[in-house]
Amino acid sequence: xxxxxxxxxxxxxxxxxxxxxxxxxxxxxxxxxxxxxxxxxxxxxxxxxxxxxxxxxxxxxxxxxxxxxxxxxxxxxxxxxxxxxxxxxxxxxxxxxxxxxxxxxxxxxxxxxxxxxxxxxxxxxxxxxxxxxxxxxxxxxxxxxxxxxxxxxxxxxxxxxxxxxxxxxxxxxxxxxxxxxxxxxxxxxxxxxxxxxxxxxxxxxxxxxxx
Amino acid sequence: xxxxxxxxxxxxxxxxxxxxxxxxxxxxxxxxxxxxxxxxxxxxxxxxxxxxxxxxxxxxxxxxxxxxxxxxxxxxxxxxxxxxxxxxxxxxxxxxxxxxxxxxxxxxxxxxxxxxxxxxxxxxxxxxxxxxxxxxxxxxxxxxxxxxxxxxxxxxxxxxxxxxxxxxxxxxxxxxxxxxxxxxxxxxxxxxxxxxxxxxxxxxxxxxxxxxxxxxxxxxxxxxxxxxxxxxxxxxxxxxxxxxxxxxxxxxxxxxxxxxxxxxxxxxxxxxxxxxxxxxxxxxxxxxxxxxxxxxxxxxxxxxxxxxxxxxxxxxxxxxxxxxxxxxxxxxxxxxxxxxxxxxxxxxxxxxxxxxxxxxxxxxxxxxxxxxxxxxxxxxxxxxxxxxxxxxxx
Numbered sequence: 001x002x003x004x005x006x007x008x009x010x011x012x013x014x015x016x017x018x019x020x021x022x023x024x025x026x027x028x029x030x031x032x033x034x035x036x037x038x039x040x041x042x043x044x045x046x047x048x049x050x051x052x053x054x055x056x057x058x059x060x061x062x063x064x065x066x067x068x069x070x071x072x073x074x075x076x077x078x079x080x081x082x083x084x085x086x087x088x089x090x091x092x093x094x095x096x097x098x099x100x101x102x103x104x105x106x107x108x109x110x111x112x113x114x115x116x117x118x119x120x121x122x123x124x125x126x127x128x129x130x131x132x133x134x135x136x137x138x139x140x141x142x143x144x145x146x147x148x149x150x151x152x153x154x155x156x157x158x159x160x161x162x163x164x165x166x167x168x169x170x171x172x173x174x175x176x177x178x179x180x181x182x183x184x185x186x187x188x189x190x191x192x193x194x195x196x197x198x199x200x201x202x203x204x205x206x207x208x209x210x211x
Numbered sequence: 212x213x214x215x216x217x218x219x220x221x222x223x224x225x226x227x228x229x230x231x232x233x234x235x236x237x238x239x240x241x242x243x244x245x246x247x248x249x250x251x252x253x254x255x256x257x258x259x260x261x262x263x264x265x266x267x268x269x270x271x272x273x274x275x276x277x278x279x280x281x282x283x284x285x286x287x288x289x290x291x292x293x294x295x296x297x298x299x300x301x302x303x304x305x306x307x308x309x310x311x312x313x314x315x316x317x318x319x320x321x322x323x324x325x326x327x328x329x330x331x332x333x334x335x336x337x338x339x340x341x342x343x344x345x346x347x348x349x350x351x352x353x354x355x356x357x358x359x360x361x362x363x364x365x366x367x368x369x370x371x372x373x374x375x376x377x378x379x380x381x382x383x384x385x386x387x388x389x390x391x392x393x394x395x396x397x398x399x400x401x402x403x404x405x406x407x408x409x410x411x412x413x414x415x416x417x418x419x420x421x422x423x424x425x426x427x428x429x430x431x432x433x434x435x436x437x438x439x440x441x442x443x444x445x446x447x448x449x450x451x452x453x454x455x456x457x458x459x460x461x462x463x464x465x466x467x468x469x470x471x472x473x474x475x476x477x478x479x480x481x482x483x484x485x486x487x488x489x490x491x492x493x494x495x496x497x498x499x500x501x502x503x504x505x506x507x508x509x510x511x512x513x514x515x516x517x518x519x520x521x522x523x524x525x526x527x528x529x530x531x532x533x534x535x536x537x538x539x540x541x542x543x544x545x546x547x548x549x550x551x552x553x554x555x556x557x558x559x560x561x562x563x564x565x566x567x568x569x570x571x572x573x574x575x576x577x578x579x580x581x582x583x584x585x586x587x588x589x590x591x592x593x594x595x596x597x598x599x600x601x602x603x604x605x
Binding site: 012015016017019020023024027180183184185186187188190191192195202 | 338341405408409411412413415416419420422423428432449
């Protein structure tokens with residue numbers, strides 16, 4: 001319950017951290033609301049795995065994540081760079097879509113089929129692997145739980161509390177002028193990717209210098 | 212006759228009779244006097260009086276010429292470019308007098324001493340709503356260029372002018388407008404229309420990243436106009452990278468590309484405020500209309516539009532795109548007089564005689580004089596100071 005309430009209380013902050021990654025992706029896809037919800041599900045599943053990783057980390061380290069550790073900067077800097085790489089890849093990827101007929105005919109290469117399904121999951125995973133202020137609070141909250149199951153449960157509840165705020169996002173599928181919005185979404189994904197890549201490099205350099 | 216030849220040809224517009232012009236201009240002659248004097252009467256410093264006189268005569272001559280000849284874009288551009296140049300001549304010396312340089316430091320940021328600029332508007336709105344937080348290091352209500360004061364001015368301008376703000380109110384726009392008018396023919400003609408979506412992507416990107424990082428990312432990383440206003444002192448590699456980015460964008464998008472394309476490329480391909488302002492065209496009552504019966508499809512309007520707001524689709528639809536800045540260039544250049552400024556919800560013929568354009572001219576000019584009059588006056592004052600004492604900064 002504590003984790004869920006903490007998630008609800010900090011949902012807007014989590015939303016602010018994840019929306020720059022999710023919105024351009026969904027806009028770029030230009031899909032219906034139903035398909036957007038499927039992608040949101042994949043994104044959230046990735047994010048949940050990221051959160052559960054923190055739960056395990058919190059338990060296994062005992063001290064949870066040492067706030068002063070240089071490894072923290074290297075892990076999160078690297079995570080930012082991966083996230084940026086995915087966004088940039090997405091912005092340049094030639095959209096073939098998941099046309100049912102093409103799949104039936106085997107017109108799409110296997111990698112492309114997989115990447116269309118996996119990309120939102122990977123975006124969710126790497127955005128979940130970033131320390132935003134609410135996650136730090138959740139880490140501190142999970143620290144008091146003492147065992148792995150309780151830590152996992154705490155992060156799971158925290159995830160549910162924050163996820164409520166993501167539910168309206170897929171409704172952008174109702175917007176008109178999809179072609180223009182797709183172009184804008186892809187361009188924005190590229191720009192945000194470049195920005196996050198720069199941030200990731202800065203965090204990495206900071207961590208490496210302190211080694 | 213080719214399209215380009217047509218676009219260069221000045222379309223003769225019926226001029227008004229002198230007494231008509233005088234009567235139409237009279238309210239603005241009085242309004243501009245009130246705004247330029249600040250309602251405090253005339254001062255005693257002769258240099259300031261001369262500066263006031265020069266500014267008053269200049270801005271009103273422009274208004275009278277706009278009303279008398281009907282060639283609004285031609286004279287608007289003179290005033291708009293002067294406004295931008297005078298903004299720079301006003302802002303930088305004031306900054307140097309107050310701070311000693313164009314650089315701001317971390318202390319200035321912490322103390323909230325950075326003047327608010329309208330470009331930040333789209334970035335501060337969502338954090339203000341979601342987190343009850345203003346993510347700009349400026350004063351909320353007090354002092355010079357406070358956040359509250361600037362937002363109120365912007366709101367008023369948006370309601371009255373829509374994206375017309377970008378051609379009548381923005382103190383940066385005149386710089387690239389000026390460069391875009393220097394060459395007679397464009398060197399770069401073929402530009403992929405997809406680039407028109409870039410400002411919307413920049414808007415989306417900076418709004419979302421500002422929300423995530425709680426800092427105005429556009430100001431920190433991209434704003435080219437830091438080159439003519441203020442910028443962070445280079446004390447680290449990070450700030451050096453930011454400096455290189457904004458200086459390159461200024462040279463590229465405000466000077467070089469406008470020269471080569473005869474378009475306002477910063478407004479068309481980068482400015483998130485312009486993209487944001489485009490949506491205010493939805494609530495603004497004025498719109499550019501194209502009479503399909505009169506239109507000969509010569510494409511002059513497409514060629515001359517400085518913000519890519521006219522294309523084949525807009526001609527077919529009978530109105531300009533959402534990004535239209537209401538500069539009036541298409542109206543002035545259309546050889547068939549098929550383009551006019553109309554009021555939304557009225558009949559298609561409403562505005563074809565130029566009456567609506569005149570109604571639009573009042574708030575547009577009032578805004579320009581209110582916002583820019585003082586800057587022009589101060590800049591003229593400084594030029595006079597330079598001529599009389601050899602000093603530009605007091």
